[in-house]
Amino acid sequence: xxxxxxxxxxxxxxxxxxxxxxxxxxxxxxxxxxxxxxxxxxxxxxxxxxxxxxxxxxxxxxxxxxxxxxxxxxxxxxxxxxxxxxxxxxxxxxxxxxxxxxxxxxxxxxxxxxxxxxxxxxxxxxxxxxxxxxxxxx
Amino acid sequence: xxxxxxxxxxxxxxxxxxxxxxxxxxxxxxxxxxxxxxxxxxxxxxxxxxxxxxxxxxxxxxxxxxxxxxxxxxxxx
Numbered sequence: 001x002x003x004x005x006x007x008x009x010x011x012x013x014x015x016x017x018x019x020x021x022x023x024x025x026x027x028x029x030x031x032x033x034x035x036x037x038x039x040x041x042x043x044x045x046x047x048x049x050x051x052x053x054x055x056x057x058x059x060x061x062x063x064x065x066x067x068x069x070x071x072x073x074x075x076x077x078x079x080x081x082x083x084x085x086x087x088x089x090x091x092x093x094x095x096x097x098x099x100x101x102x103x104x105x106x107x108x109x110x111x112x113x114x115x116x117x118x119x120x121x122x123x124x125x126x127x128x129x130x131x132x133x134x135x136x137x138x
Numbered sequence: 139x140x141x142x143x144x145x146x147x148x149x150x151x152x153x154x155x156x157x158x159x160x161x162x163x164x165x166x167x168x169x170x171x172x173x174x175x176x177x178x179x180x181x182x183x184x185x186x187x188x189x190x191x192x193x194x195x196x197x198x199x200x201x202x203x204x205x206x207x208x209x210x211x212x213x214x215x
Contacts, residue, residue: 031215048214049142049143049146050214051140051142051188051207051209053191054188054191054207055214057191079214079215090215091214091215111215114214114215115212115214115215116212117212118212118214119142119188119207119209119212119214120212120213120214120215121142121143121210121212121213121214122213122214123143133143133144133210133213134213135184135210135211135212135213136211136212136213136214136215
């Protein structure tokens with residue numbers, strides 16, 4: 001499953017899309033909106049937007065790279081767009097493989113690559129007013 | 139032409155149609171947009187431009203009907 005969604009993400013559904021009887025290791029990463037910016041300012045929420053067709057192509061490319069690097073891994077990626085409050089899930093990456101090491105490695109590779117290159121943007125909204133687009137430092 | 143994040147706020151959300159000379163390259167499309175918008179030059183170095191869904195080089199030639207997207211530094215996750 002590769003998706004850009006405007007509704008809340010259900011990580012269990014994401015895991016369900018890649019689990020099967022041959023895979024004993026399932027690793028899920030959740031990126032959650034936190035209440036504090038890197039510079040210490042209080043954050044009330046994040047606004048995300050995506051260039052959807054290109055973002056989905058990147059998700060699929062990342063999944064192909066994961067299989068090339070780590071082997072028999074199934075991977076699912078979903079990212080949310082729109083206005084998110086503190087505590088909500090912005091991104092979920094799930095990886096399932098026969099054993100755990102491959103799933104951990106695949107999941108880490110996928111979220112790192114997503115953050116580095118997927119055409120998705122976020123704006124921080126600060127307590128007391130103010131907002132700023134924040135680029136990832138990878 | 140579509141734009142995202144800070145560039146969308148500068149250019150607006152509606153697709154922009156550009157009328158360029160035959161054989162124009164991606165750089166010329168950017169320059170046509172930036173000509174009347176002071177805020178864009180500061181973003182030039184960090185912006186990637188996709189042509190029909192794939193990141194393009196500034197010297198890539200365009201053909202009629204190409205769709206460009208202006209991609210500022212990404213912040214997903």
